[in-house]
Amino acid sequence: MFAGLSLDQAPPYKAPIKFFLVAPIFAVLAGFFALFSNNYEIHNPLIIATIHLVTIGFIILTILGALQQMLPVIAGAVIPNAKKVSNITYGLITLGVVSFTVGFLLYEKLYLFLAATMLLIGLSYFIFIALVQLFKVKNKSFIVIGIILSLVFFMIAFAIGIHLIIANATSNINDVHYDFALLHYNYIFFGFLFFLIVAITIQVVPMFWVASAYKKYEQIVIIFTTTALLIFYPINLFMGLEMDLVYKILFNFIILYFAFLTIQKLQNRKRKLKDITVYFYITSMIFLVIGSLYWLSMSFFTLPTNMLGILFGLGFVVSLMNGMMYKIIPFLTWFHLNAKGIFDIPTMREMIAQKNMQTQFYIHLSSVLFFVLGFSFALHFIIKLASFLFIVSNVMLFINIYKTVQIYMKNHTRDPFGLGK
Amino acid sequence: MIKEIVLDTTELEAPEPMTVVLNNLSKLDELTSIKMIHRIEPQMLFPILDKNNLHYKIVPKNDDVIIYIWNNNFKDKAQFTDLN
Numbered sequence: 208m209f210a211g212l213s214l215d216q217a218p219p220y221k222a223p224i225k226f227f228l229v230a231p232i233f234a235v236l237a238g239f240f241a242l243f244s245n246n247y248e249i250h251n252p253l254i255i256a257t258i259h260l261v262t263i264g265f266i267i268l269t270i271l272g273a274l275q276q277m278l279p280v281i282a283g284a285v286i287p288n289a290k291k292v293s294n295i296t297y298g299l300i301t302l303g304v305v306s307f308t309v310g311f312l313l314y315e316k317l318y319l320f321l322a323a324t325m326l327l328i329g330l331s332y333f334i335f336i337a338l339v340q341l342f343k344v345k346n347k348s349f350i351v352i353g354i355i356l357s358l359v360f361f362m363i364a365f366a367i368g369i370h371l372i373i374a375n376a377t378s379n380i381n382d383v384h385y386d387f388a389l390l391h392y393n394y395i396f397f398g399f400l401f402f403l404i405v406a407i408t409i410q411v412v413p414m415f416w417v418a419s420a421y422k423k424y425e426q427i428v429i430i431f432t433t434t435a436l437l438i439f440y441p442i443n444l445f446m447g448l449e450m451d452l453v454y455k456i457l458f459n460f461i462i463l464y465f466a467f468l469t470i471q472k473l474q475n476r477k478r479k480l481k482d483i484t485v486y487f488y489i490t491s492m493i494f495l496v497i498g499s500l501y502w503l504s505m506s507f508f509t510l511p512t513n514m515l516g517i518l519f520g521l522g523f524v525v526s527l528m529n530g531m532m533y534k535i536i537p538f539l540t541w542f543h544l545n546a547k548g549i550f551d552i553p554t555m556r557e558m559i560a561q562k563n564m565q566t567q568f569y570i571h572l573s574s575v576l577f578f579v580l581g582f583s584f585a586l587h588f589i590i591k592l593a594s595f596l597f598i599v600s601n602v603m604l605f606i607n608i609y610k611t612v613q614i615y616m617k618n619h620t621r622d623p624f625g626l627g628k
Numbered sequence: 629m630i631k632e633i634v635l636d637t638t639e640l641e642a643p644e645p646m647t648v649v650l651n652n653l654s655k656l657d658e659l660t661s662i663k664m665i666h667r668i669e670p671q672m673l674f675p676i677l678d679k680n681n682l683h684y685k686i687v688p689k690n691d692d693v694i695i696y697i698w699n700n701n702f703k704d705k706a707q708f709t710d711l712n
Contacts, residue, residue: 216675283671348669413667414642419691420667477639541643555643 218275218289220543220615225297226272227532228612231605233264233304234525238598242591247582249513252311259311261520263326264304269528270403271296271333276539281410282351284340292336299329323372330365334358349426353406356434360398367391386444397458398437400524405429405465407531415534416485418472425468432461455503462499466492480556483564487530490572494522517578521597529571529604533564536608540615549618558611567603570596630704635664638692645670653680653697661698669693687711 237260244253275293278284286292303325310318341347341355368391374384409429413420436458443450470492473485498518504510537558544552577593580586633652637645649664656662664670669686677684677697685708687694696708 216672280672283674410668417639417641417667422691478641538643545643545647555641 216285217279217539217542217546218286218293220539220619222289222293223272223275223539224536224612225293226268226275227536227608228605229297229301230265230268230272230528230532231601231608233260233268234601235598235605236308237261237264238594238601241594242598247513247587247590252314256308256311258516259307260304261525263300263307266400266520266524266528267330268300268304269532271300273407273531273535274333274337276535277407277410278337278340278354280414281354281407282341282344282348284337284344286336286340292333296329296333299325299332303329327365327369331362334361349423349430350406350410353402353409353426353430356430357399357402357406360394360402360437364391364394364398367394383445390441390444393440394437396519397433401462402433402437404524404527405433408465408469411531411534412469412472412488415538416473416476416482416488417478418476421468421472429461429465432457436461452506455506459499459503462495466496481561483561483568484530484533486565486568487526487533487571490568491523491527491530494518494526494575498523511582514579514582517575517582521575521578526571526575529567532604532608533559536611540611543615544618547619547621549621552614552618558614559607563603563607567600567607570603571600574600629659631660633660633662635662637664637666646673649673649697650676653682656682656697656699656702658699658701658703661696661702661704664695664697666693666695667691670695683708685711 237257240253240257240260241247244251244257247254249255249258275286275289278286303322306318306325307322309315310322338355338358341351341358344351347355367387371384371388371391374380374387409421409426412418436454439450440454442448443454470489473489476485498515501510501518502515505512505515534555537555540558541552541555544550574593574596577589577596581589581593633655635645635648635652637648640648645664645666649662649670652662673695674684681700683698683700683702683705685696687696696711698705698708
């Protein structure tokens with residue numbers, strides 16, 4: 208008798224799943240704040256709360272859930288004491304997000320202090336453990352190197368963020384404060400989010416969509432050029448080289464190359480079954496390209512910065528996370544039931560109806576497009592419509608993924624071999 | 629006679645390649661080995677092979693990866709030593 212899939216190869220089911228289930232709830236809350244906001248200025252406390260409910264509540268929590276599940280698949284690296292690590296991280300970050308939101312709504316410094324402490328401890332704790340496991344991987348593929356680098360850039364960005372908070376709190380704003388803030392934004396978005404998405408995409412596109420693998424030289428060009436540019440950025444900034452435009456143009460080339468390769472691989476995938484997750488992924492890549500060109504255009508024209516958040520944040524990152532969740536959660540469910548010897552379950556494709564995912568995809572896409580339209584022409588009623596659609600989209604996302612969780616809940620206590628009798 | 633079970637999983641999406649190879653592991657014996665063709669290295673398969681005391685060799689070929697799997701009793705182990 209051969210030992211097949213084993214549960215010690217992956218975290219317990221509930222460890223990553225709770226991160227995925229709470230993410231759309233935070234997104235719904237963000238939608239309500241945006242819906243009932245009177246102005247959409249970046250300094251409005253409701254908008255600050257909205258932005259962080261999406262960035263930390265939705266994006267970071269989804270990433271942490273995905274990392275727990277994907278590290279064993281990508282690198283054979285399993286987080287030790289997965290249940291404990293998951294519970295501590297989850298508790299600190301969800302409470303941190305709630306505290307952050309309450310802090311901005313009530314303008315209470317105590318809640319903001321609590322939020323900063325919980326988020327700092329929660330994120331550092333998880334990322335430190337993930338990094339230790341990744342450094343232990345013997346033959347590090349470019350994907351593993353990419354994930355390690357993205358987490359390192361995140362740690363640097365986080366340290367700079369703390370420096371900025373302390374500088375603000377002590378009113379110690381010096382000449383380089385703004386440069387540190389720019390470095391913080393760049394490392395969070397390009398160093399952490401973009402880089403991590405690149406590394407995970409290189410793994411999951413061939414794995415989940417039967418597409419050809421990224422060639423070695425393609426991986427080298429993307430990963431090492433991104434790293435070189437991210438190292439060059441602070442040198443340019445602090446040495447006053449004034450080569451911002453060169454940095455932006457080179458980064459645009461990398462982004463266009465990565466997006467082109469990914470779309471090409473998805474379109475030429477070997478099994479061309481209708482798959483809504485492909486729509487999410489291609490949409491995400493298109494918004495990445497538009498966002499990148501918009502970012503470059505900001506060097507030549509006076510353009511609103513908040514549009515960058517819509518294009519990169521909602522269009523690129525949230526679209527991708529939606530599609531990714533629709534693949535990872537059925538995979539997680541299949542894996543855990545299979546490892547328990549329960550085989551008479553729906554296939555991954557059957558776990559969430561394509562029709563339901565399709566409806567949610569179009570609502571999500573409409574929401575992003577209405578946000579773009581609303582912010583382009585400062586039309587508040589269009590922004591409110593976009594916020595409403597964003598709420599509906601995330602309620603549907605929650606329902607769709609919850610149906611998969613129900614399949615697990617219904618089956619996981621079964622005794623397929625009659626061993627309990 | 630030496631037999632090689634060829635499992636071409638290049639057109640299967642996750643987790644089907646894993647299911648296919650797991651269903652074939654019990655067929656390994658002194659005369660039978662497995663040649664699995666995959667688009668990427670299946671990281672989660674290797675701990676299972678180790679746990680079952682099975683041997684494997686990973687050989688990249690063009691855009692794919694070939695994983696040869698055999699057990700301790702397999703008579704023609706020598707064929708895997710020169711593979712690159």
